[in-house]
Amino acid sequence: MDSSSGHQEFDYLFKLLMIGDSGVGKSSLLLSFTSDAFEDLSPTIGVDFKVKYVMMGGKKLKLAIWDTAGQERFRTLTSSYYRGAQGIIMVYDVTRRDTFTNLSEIWAKEIDLYSTNQDCIKMLVGNKLDKDGDRVVTKKEGIDFAREYGCLFIECSAKTRVNVQQCFEELVLKILDTPSLIAEGSKGVKKNIFKDRPPQSDASASSCC
Amino acid sequence: MEPHASSFVSKARTAFHSAAAKAERVLTDFKIDLDSDKQFHDDDFGMQRGDESARSENESKFRNELKHIKWRPPGIGTKQDWQDRINNIRKGRKEVEVTDKVGDVNVGSVPFYDENLYILNVKNDLDAKASEAIPTVEGLTAATKHPIPPSSVLKQLAIAIEAGRQTNSMKDFVASSPAREKAGLSISSVKALVLREKEDKLTSEFSSDEKVVYLINSLFDQEGEFLRRKINSDPEETSISSLPRDIHGAPPESLVVKLAEVIGNFKTLRGMSLFWSRVVDELRKHWSEEKHLLGVPPDDIPDLKSCLLYQQFQVINCCISRKRRHIIAIESLDSMVMEANSNTSDSANYMGRIPTSPLLYARLRTGELVLRLGADCPSGDLTLLETGEPAYSPVTQEGPLLTEDLIKETEEFVLRTGSVGAGCSQLLSDMQAFKAANPGCILEDFVRWYSPPDWMESEGSTEDRDSFYGGESMSSRGQLSLRMQKEGNLWRELWETSKSVPAVKQTPLYDEDLAVEGILDAFEDIQPSELYRQLFVSLLGLGFAIAETMLSGDIDTSKLFNDCKEYIVTTSQSDGFHEKVNELVQMYETVEKMLLNPDKALKMMKHMEESTMTTDEPKRRFSTGEPKHRFKRFSHIFGGKDKLLTPVRKDEVNDEEKQIRHSFSSFFDSKSSLFSKKPPKPGNLYPGEQPLSLERLDSYLDKVQFHPI
Numbered sequence: 081m082d083s084s085s086g087h088q089e090f091d092y093l094f095k096l097l098m099i100g101d102s103g104v105g106k107s108s109l110l111l112s113f114t115s116d117a118f119e120d121l122s123p124t125i126g127v128d129f130k131v132k133y134v135m136m137g138g139k140k141l142k143l144a145i146w147d148t149a150g151q152e153r154f155r156t157l158t159s160s161y162y163r164g165a166q167g168i169i170m171v172y173d174v175t176r177r178d179t180f181t182n183l184s185e186i187w188a189k190e191i192d193l194y195s196t197n198q199d200c201i202k203m204l205v206g207n208k209l210d211k212d213g214d215r216v217v218t219k220k221e222g223i224d225f226a227r228e229y230g231c232l233f234i235e236c237s238a239k240t241r242v243n244v245q246q247c248f249e250e251l252v253l254k255i256l257d258t259p260s261l262i263a264e265g266s267k268g269v270k271k272n273i274f275k276d277r278p279p280q281s282d283a284s285a286s287s288c289c
Numbered sequence: 290m291e292p293h294a295s296s297f298v299s300k301a302r303t304a305f306h307s308a309a310a311k312a313e314r315v316l317t318d319f320k321i322d323l324d325s326d327k328q329f330h331d332d333d334f335g336m337q338r339g340d341e342s343a344r345s346e347n348e349s350k351f352r353n354e355l356k357h358i359k360w361r362p363p364g365i366g367t368k369q370d371w372q373d374r375i376n377n378i379r380k381g382r383k384e385v386e387v388t389d390k391v392g393d394v395n396v397g398s399v400p401f402y403d404e405n406l407y408i409l410n411v412k413n414d415l416d417a418k419a420s421e422a423i424p425t426v427e428g429l430t431a432a433t434k435h436p437i438p439p440s441s442v443l444k445q446l447a448i449a450i451e452a453g454r455q456t457n458s459m460k461d462f463v464a465s466s467p468a469r470e471k472a473g474l475s476i477s478s479v480k481a482l483v484l485r486e487k488e489d490k491l492t493s494e495f496s497s498d499e500k501v502v503y504l505i506n507s508l509f510d511q512e513g514e515f516l517r518r519k520i521n522s523d524p525e526e527t528s529i530s531s532l533p534r535d536i537h538g539a540p541p542e543s544l545v546v547k548l549a550e551v552i553g554n555f556k557t558l559r560g561m562s563l564f565w566s567r568v569v570d571e572l573r574k575h576w577s578e579e580k581h582l583l584g585v586p587p588d589d590i591p592d593l594k595s596c597l598l599y600q601q602f603q604v605i606n607c608c609i610s611r612k613r614r615h616i617i618a619i620e621s622l623d624s625m626v627m628e629a630n631s632n633t634s635d636s637a638n639y640m641g642r643i644p645t646s647p648l649l650y651a652r653l654r655t656g657e658l659v660l661r662l663g664a665d666c667p668s669g670d671l672t673l674l675e676t677g678e679p680a681y682s683p684v685t686q687e688g689p690l691l692t693e694d695l696i697k698e699t700e701e702f703v704l705r706t707g708s709v710g711a712g713c714s715q716l717l718s719d720m721q722a723f724k725a726a727n728p729g730c731i732l733e734d735f736v737r738w739y740s741p742p743d744w745m746e747s748e749g750s751t752e753d754r755d756s757f758y759g760g761e762s763m764s765s766r767g768q769l770s771l772r773m774q775k776e777g778n779l780w781r782e783l784w785e786t787s788k789s790v791p792a793v794k795q796t797p798l799y800d801e802d803l804a805v806e807g808i809l810d811a812f813e814d815i816q817p818s819e820l821y822r823q824l825f826v827s828l829l830g831l832g833f834a835i836a837e838t839m840l841s842g843d844i845d846t847s848k849l850f851n852d853c854k855e856y857i858v859t860t861s862q863s864d865g866f867h868e869k870v871n872e873l874v875q876m877y878e879t880v881e882k883m884l885l886n887p888d889k890a891l892k893m894m895k896h897m898e899e900s901t902m903t904t905d906e907p908k909r910r911f912s913t914g915e916p917k918h919r920f921k922r923f924s925h926i927f928g929g930k931d932k933l934l935t936p937v938r939k940d941e942v943n944d945e946e947k948q949i950r951h952s953f954s955s956f957f958d959s960k961s962s963l964f965s966k967k968p969p970k971p972g973n974l975y976p977g978e979q980p981l982s983l984e985r986l987d988s989y990l991d992k993v994q995f996h997p998i
Contacts, residue, residue, distance in 0.1 A: 103742035103770070120771055122778045123740060126712015129704065144704065149712065151740050153719060156590075156688030157711055160696040163593055176742075196593050196693075 088133055090142040093268030094255055096248075097161055099187050100171035101179040102150035105207040108238040109171065110147050113248050118239050124149040126157050136249065137256050141265075143248070155190070162194035166261045167201045167251045174206045174235065175214040180221070188229060199261055201254045202231035205247055209237040423500045424554035426507045426515070432554075433518050436839060436885075437832040440878045442553035445561075446825040447870045452558055453817025454867065459562055460814060495563045496570075504564070505571050508547060513583045516547045518835060532837065532854065534594040536861035538830030539823075544584035545599045546831045549824035565820065569812045572605065576805055579613065581606050591692045596823040600692040601808045607690055608801035618684065618793040622662065629660045651678045651728040659728035663791030668738050676729040680738060683726035686718050686792045689799040714798055717783050724789040732784045736769060743770040818867070825870070826861060829877060833857065836880045845891055846883045853879055 098106045107121045107128070114130045128147045133140065146165070148158040162168070170187050172179040183204070191202070204226045206217065219235060226233035232250055236243035255261045432439060495501060507515040539545035548568065555561045572582070581587045582602055588610040591600035629648055649661040654676055664681035671680035689711075691699065702708065723735050737744045746767045773780060833854055840850045853876045860869045882890035 101742065102740050103772075120775065122772055122775050123743060123780065124712075125716050125779060126709055127703070128709055131704075153685070153739060154712065154715065157715060160689075160691045160699065163693065163696050163700075194593070 088142070089140065090133060091139040092256075092262065092265030093142045093144065094167065094252065094261070094265050095165045095268075096143055096145045096167040096169065096251065097165040098145065098147050098169045098171060099158075099190065100150055100169075100205075101173070101176075101182050101186075104150070104171045104173040104176070104179050105238045106150070106169075106171050107147050109205070109207055109236070109244065109247075110145055112238040112241050112244045114145070116241065118241070123151070126154055127161055134248075134252070136252055139256070141252065142268075143252070159190065159194045162191065163196050164264070165195065165197060165200055166255050166258075166264060167203065168195065169203050169205055169247070169251065170231070171205045171207055172217065173208050174217045175208055175211050177216045180206075180217045180225075183225065184229075197261075197264075199258050201251060201258065201261070202229070203247065203251045203254075204229070204231050204233045206233075206235040207238055209235050209242055210240045423498060423560060424504070424551065424556075425500055426503050429504075429516060429551060429554060432550075433516055436518075437835050437881060438550050438553070438828055440874065440881050442550060443825065443828055443832070443877050444874055445555070446549065446553045446821050446828065447874050449558055449561055449821040450818050450825060450867065450870055453819075453821055456817050458814045459565060459817055459820065495560075496567055501564065501567060504551060505567055508544075508551060508568075509571055509575070509583065511583055516550055517542065518831075532834050532858070533827070533830030534592075535858045536826055536830055537594065537596050539595050539599040539827040541831045541834050542584060543599060543827075544582055544602055545596065545824070545827045547584060549828040549831075552821075552824060553828060561821075562817065566813070569809060572812065573809055576605060576609070576809070579609050581609055590690055593693050593696075596827060597693055598820070598823045599827075601811070604690045604692060604808060605805055608805050611687060611801055615793060622791060622793055626660070626662075649681070652676065653729045661728065662725040662789075663722055663793065664726035671734075671737055673727060673730050673734050675731060678727070678729065680730070680734055681726045682738065683719070683722035684792050685722050686715075686795060686798050688715070690804060713779070713783065716780070717787055718792065718795055718798055720784055720787040721790040721795060722792045724787060725791040728789070732781060733767075733769060735784065736773060736780070740773075743773045744768075745770055822866065825873075829857065829861075829873060832877055832880065836884055839884060843887065846887050849891065850880060850883060 098110060100106055102123060107124050108118060110130055111121065112118055114132045124147055126149055130145050130147070132143045132145065134143060135141070146161050148154070148161065168191060170183055170191075172183055174180075204222060206219070206222050222233055222235065232254060234243055234247050234250060236247050238244060255265075533540055552561050552564055555564060574580075575582060582605060585599070585602040585606050587606050589603055589607065591603045593600065625648060632648075649664050650658040651661055651673075652658055661681060663684045665684045666682055668680045668682045672678060673680055699711075703711075719739065720735060723738065724730060727734060733744065744767055768774075772778075836850060837854070840846045857873055857876050860866070860873060863869075879890060879893075882893070
């Protein structure tokens with residue numbers, strides 16, 4: 081299902097956040113999930129977002145997925161979007177070891193600093209599985225990190241779309257298993273009942289300063 | 290747990306634990322009623338005396354209490370009382386006499402709260418009568434000898450939260466007094482105008498009151514000794530830091546916590562509100578004089594796990610720091626440019642002059658030297674591709690300071706409009722700063738500094754300085770990533786748009802003046818219950834944080850303490866905070882007892898558990914095998930009251946009934962035992978209120994049996 085073309089009814093609103101080094105494929109992963117397309121996208125400037133409606137566990141969910149720029153200079157700007165996120169996706173590139181190392185050096189610390197949601201579900205994602213020949217981070221290393229850090233784990237490829245749907249589904253199912261996050265999701269619905277919102281803008285149509 | 294901390298009644302209870310103790314309390318309460326009645330009749334309502342004789346004694350007392358709450362706005366003494374006080378001040382009478390008079394004013398103006406204090410603590414009541422209506426620095430300093438702030442302070446904040454819910458703005462809260470008095474007293478319009486005029490005079494008089502000025506000065510004192518308590522947090526640092534944040538309070542020792550303690554010591558709601566206005570004035574003064582607030586970090590971004598008030602204080606301090614840095618940076622840049630100009634104008638020495646160390650130049654391919662503006666430090670080993678000069682990281686603009694409310698607004702704005710303006714603005718600003726610091730640079734240079742993964746080093750080792758930039762004739766030393774080379778890439782468009790402008794000369798991305806002015810305006814217009822709720826939670830956090838270190842060594846009290854702590858964390862994070870404020874006060878009182886009299890507290894807790902056990906008895910038939918641990922018992926006792934509120938909430942209540950109900954609610958809290966003697970007539974209560982109140986009374990009286998609806 082494509083991004084919202086207008087106002088739709090839903091049961092829960094969840095906020096998801098994607099973080100990780102620049103160039104690991106966060107934006108492509110998000111595009112692959114929301115529109116089944118792949119593009120080698122220009123680097124994200126600041127933050128971007130997409131909205132997707134999904135049916136899961138018998139419920140209609142509205143997912144607001146925030147895509148952040150990984151460059152250090154944008155960190156102050158992106159830090160405010162951690163607030164209230166029910167799910168956080170940490171992405172690394174299996175062909176670049178530094179992007180895996182920075183998960184604990186940088187991104188886990190950012191989560192500790194800025195996330196205001198103690199129960200938020202974290203998911204580790206190793207992207208660019210299609211370049212398995214260039215792989216430098218093994219699956220076992222990913223599993224070990226996830227176990228130690230206490231988060232979900234999956235490897236995928238935004239290009240071939242392997243495991244892309246599963247990635248988001250696993251995360252959302254875990255959120256639906258968490259009562260406090262369900263409560264927050266319901267609050268989002270109540271809030272939106274009283275606001276009419278214009279159709280979702282495409283990234284390509286985004287206006288600039 | 291005993292809601293009434295009267296030491297006399299408490300002793301009797303401890304000694305005999307029988308009906309005799311209850312009888313004693315009834316007698317004590319009866320005496321309070323008489324005192325209250327007497328005070329009541331000495332006021333303007335003496336004219337009602339004739340009607341009174343026609344009614345039964347019980348009924349008249351009840352109605353008088355109701356009138357008291359409804360007609361007498363807190364903080365407003367009688368005309369005569371205030372007149373006497375003003376005269377005394379003018380005549381400069383002896384302090385003793387002034388004290389007596391002020392004490393009288395206090396009793397006269399707020400008998401409701403005075404009785405409240407009496408019920409809480411007889412000794413405290415005596416102190417309250419003797420003390421001023423405005424707390425003194427000396428009094429507050431003496432109070433810091435207690436391990437944690439007295440529960441009466443927290444209680445006062447709880448009362449303010451409840452009272453403030455009817456008002457949208459602090460301004461209205463202060464201004465509403467004359468209107469209410471006018472309506473309640475049915476005074477003629479001319480008389481009302483006189484009262485209003487007097488009101489304004491009293492407001493300005495409050496600000497210049499000697500004690501208020503001293504309080505303000507102590508609160509904002511740069512030494513920071515005021516209201517400091519010893520917190521032995523060395524071994525427990527991690528634990529200490531988590532509680533105030535878990536409940537969204539403020540750090541211990543912070544300005545917010547001290548403010549909470551000061552405001553909670555005022556005896557009247559009006560005094561609390563007027564003092565807050567005075568604090569806002571002081572904040573404006575600090576901002577205009579660029580003086581940091583003590584008890585708040587001078588240069589930290591807002592801590593979203595603390596309360597909004599604390600975040601806003603952080604922003605004020607951070608903006609002060611930024612303004613100072615900005616001024617220094619501009620002066621530095623201007624003097625650099627002036628020096629460079631003076632060097633240039635000295636043509637005789639131009640060709641042979643070696644650049645002095647503070648001035649940084651970059652040589653273009655033409656050989657021309659250009660002054661670097663806003664260069665911070667060399668960017669590692671990077672050199673500019675076309676000129677070979679070292680690349681410098683520029684001084685860049687600092688990011689926005691977003692408090693939680695602004696973050697929410699920003700996010701909703703982006704969701705609604707799809708705007709990525711903030712990111713583009715920052716990127717453009719950084720590009721302009723980079724150009725100013727690195728004359729002769731190209732986009733590739735910027736990308737190598739800003740986004741290293743988007744630069745791909747070439748395998749070739751040939752170095753060709755003369756290579757021109759161009760699509761097909763890319764420098765052999767490397768190239769932009771494929772995604773950065775895409776047609777229509779916004780980065781390139783921004784790069785070509787950007788001018789060479791150092792950060793300090795750019796249009797600000799974040800306007801400090803605008804930000805702080807917005808905060809100060811919000812402070813003036815804050816909703817009273819919103820302010821007092823944050824102060825309440827912050828003070829609650831301080832008390833528990835201190836108690837945690839003091840009790841951690843004792844196994845018995847430590848266990849009980851952790852139950853209380855778990856409860857307040859859960860309650861503070863949940864919806865329906867307002868319905869549970871009184872339970873939080875009781876938790877605090879329990880902890881206070883644990884510190885002052887551990888054995889007694891434990892005994893009371895056991896007694897309460899026994900009550901809970903009995904209450905659980907009938908329910909056990911329905912819930913098979915469900916384990917119950919200590920916390921659940923706690924939750925059950927207080928959760929029971931929460932359930933009782935549900936039926937009332939569901940009913941439709943018109944404005945008048947709602948107003949009365951709130952008055953009743955406050956009244957019942959402080960006069961619960963009154964109704965155990967005099968059940969109210971059905972006609973005097975909203976139907977849904979009666980069972981609620983009776984149940985509430987039961988819990989206060991520690992009756993064994995609960996009857997859930």
